[in-house]
Amino acid sequence: MKLTSYWQDTATPGADHRRTPVPDRVDVAVVGGGLTGTSAAVELRKLGASVAVLEQHTIGWGASGRNGGMATTGLAIGFGTAVKRYGADRAVAMFRTYNDAIDSIEKLVADHAIDCDFARSGKLTLAYRPAHFDAMVKTRKALKDLAGHEVITVPKADLHTELGSDFYHGATVDPLAAGLHVGKFVHGLAKTADALGATICENAEVTTLDRHPGGGHVLQTTRGRVHAGEVLIATSGYTGKVTPWLRRRLIPVGSFIIVTEPLAQDVVDRILPHRRQASDSKNLIYYFRITPDNRLLFGGRARFAMSSPDSDVRSGQILVKAMTELFPYLAGTRIDYTWGGLVDLSMDQLVHAGERDGVHYSVGYSGHGVQMATYMGQRMARFISGDAQANIWGDVGFPPVPGHFGRPWFLPLIGGGARVLDAIS
Ligand SMILES: Cc1cc2nc3c(=O)[nH]c(=O)nc-3n(C[C@H](O)[C@H](O)[C@H](O)COP(=O)(O)OP(=O)(O)OC[C@H]3O[C@@H](n4cnc5c(N)ncnc54)[C@H](O)[C@@H]3O)c2cc1C
Known part of the structure; x- marks a missing residue:
């Protein structure tokens, strides 16, 4: 079993940028080479x-x-x-932004011929309790009435048409959702940015960020110093001491994934006959899908803990147990990959993007960043270039997490609370 991401292991990176010199001066320095950073670089x-x-x-x-x-x-x-908190109009606008964000991935993939197995396979949201299904039926109606958005409800009696498991109490299907090979996608974006003339510097940790007396900012990295007119922080769950104001506002929560050996076609057809992207309604969520080469990817916030090799292995064991509880016929299936990573939860689980002390940022994707980080990278590029309307999250307040100044000491408490809620809800 490899303790590395399946996506990274099966993607081909672009040029090696670990020695690319850090330029003396640029219009915009982007900190972070994920979907936010690379999509921003393409747009910039x-x-x-x-x-x-x-x-x-x-x-x-x-x-x-x-x-x-x-x-x-x-x-x-x-x-x-969202409707209760922000009113119907704002909630609808926020909801539609996520649909726009998926469209933006589709467009980037088409415009730049990024080969990443993008497919509109649809999203299956599974009810952990009967009451959760009742709530889904209500949400379906609200989505239709307020946003004109159609999702399909699947009662428990029909769930076998969508899922090879008796574990859940019904589901909704949203046909617009997509799956993709994120390793190929993020490297595809970086290759595109590179081809368009962006300078990509890997192994270049930003250690300090200061205003330059003559204007702009100076970023000291482990491989040299750059003077940038503008800065975009795109560090998500890995936000650190260089931006303490942001770090206080994000809870880095570990999410963990296992990937099986390639499965026989009849087993794949039994698990998820329509190869949808699936997740459930628990607080300690499970999510799963079929990879392009017919493996089952099964993930979850198995433990509210940070990711480390030891933590990833222990979380992987919990996920194997959960996977075989859902799909008993997978008992004994070989697990080829286990890994973990950090999700950047904000207090209100909304995206937060804007400018603080002249430094731009986009963070807080709260586990929904594949589409939204890609979208916001592009939007913040336009915002930085002078389009004030481009940041659709600019009016959302961004409070700090009480008591959070460095390491998230409170994660076990949140995890315990989530476990209790799942048990009693
Ligand atoms: C296990 C897991 C499963 C998930 N599943 C889904 C999913 O299925 N769908 C979905 O929508 N979202 C999912 N997410 C969330 C999604 O992956 C993220 O929201 C998104 O990738 C964030 O992208 P980003 O570019 O903002 O940040 P990241 O990809 O985290 O990139 C931030 C980068 O900043 C770098 N960095 C940090 N500090 C510095 C510094 N000082 N100097 C230089 N570089 C620095 C880091 O090395 C890192 O590479 C999942 C997350 C995890 C961890």
Whole structure:
């Protein structure tokens, strides 16, 4: 079993940028080489700006190379909660942004011929309790009435047409959602940015970020210093001490994934006959899908813990147990990959993008960043270039997490709370 991401292991990276010199001066420095950073770099080059992507490891090393590869519709908080909190009009606008974000991936893939197995396979949201299915039926009606968006409800009696498991109590299907090979996608974006003239610097950790007295900012990296007119922070769950204001506002939560050996076609057809992107309604969520080469990818916030090799292995064991509880016929199936990564939860589980002390940022994707990070990278590129309307999240307040100043000491408490809620809800 490999303790590495299946997506990274089966993608072909572009040129090796670990020694590409850090430029002296650029219009925009982007910190972070994930989907936010690389999509921003592509758009910034199209807008004519000189740009350097500064990545402390390699392209896609963070969440962008480690996720489930599901570009799904809907908000992390759910449409019903969004309507209650922000009113119907704003909730509809937020909801539609996620659909636009999936379209933006499709367009990037087509425009730049990025070979990444993008497919509109649809999203299956599974009810963990009968009451969760009742809530899904209500949300379906609200989505139709308020947003004109159609999802299909599947009662438990019909669930066998969508899933080879008796574990759940019904589901909804949203046909707009897509799956893709995120490793190929993030490297494809980086290759595109490179071809358009962006400077990509890997192994270039930004260690300090200061305003330059003459204007702009100076970023000190482990491989040299760059003077940038503008800065975009795209560090998601890996946001660190260089931007303490942002770090206080994000909870880095581990999410973990296992991937099986390639499965026989009849087994794949039994698990997910329509190869949809699936997730359930628990607080300690499970999500799963079939990879392009017929493996089952099964993930979850198995434990509220940070990701490390030891943590990934222990989480992987929990996920194997969960997978065989859902699909008993997979008992004994070989697990080829186990890994983990950090999700950047914000307090309200909304995206937060804007400018603070002259530094731009886009973070807080809260587990829904495949589409939204890609979209927001492009939008923030336009925002930085002077389009004030481009940041659709600019009016959302961004409070700090109480008591959070460095390491997230409170994760076990949140995890315990989520487990209790799942048990009693
Ligand atoms: C296990 C897992 C499963 C997920 N599944 C899904 C899914 O199926 N669907 C979905 O929509 N979302 C999913 N997500 C969330 C999604 O992957 C992220 O929201 C998205 O990839 C964030 O992209 P990003 O570019 O903003 O950040 P990242 O990809 O995390 O990139 C941030 C980068 O910043 C770099 N960095 C940090 N500090 C510095 C510094 N000082 N100097 C230089 N570089 C720095 C890091 O090395 C990292 O590469 C999942 C996340 C995880 C962890």
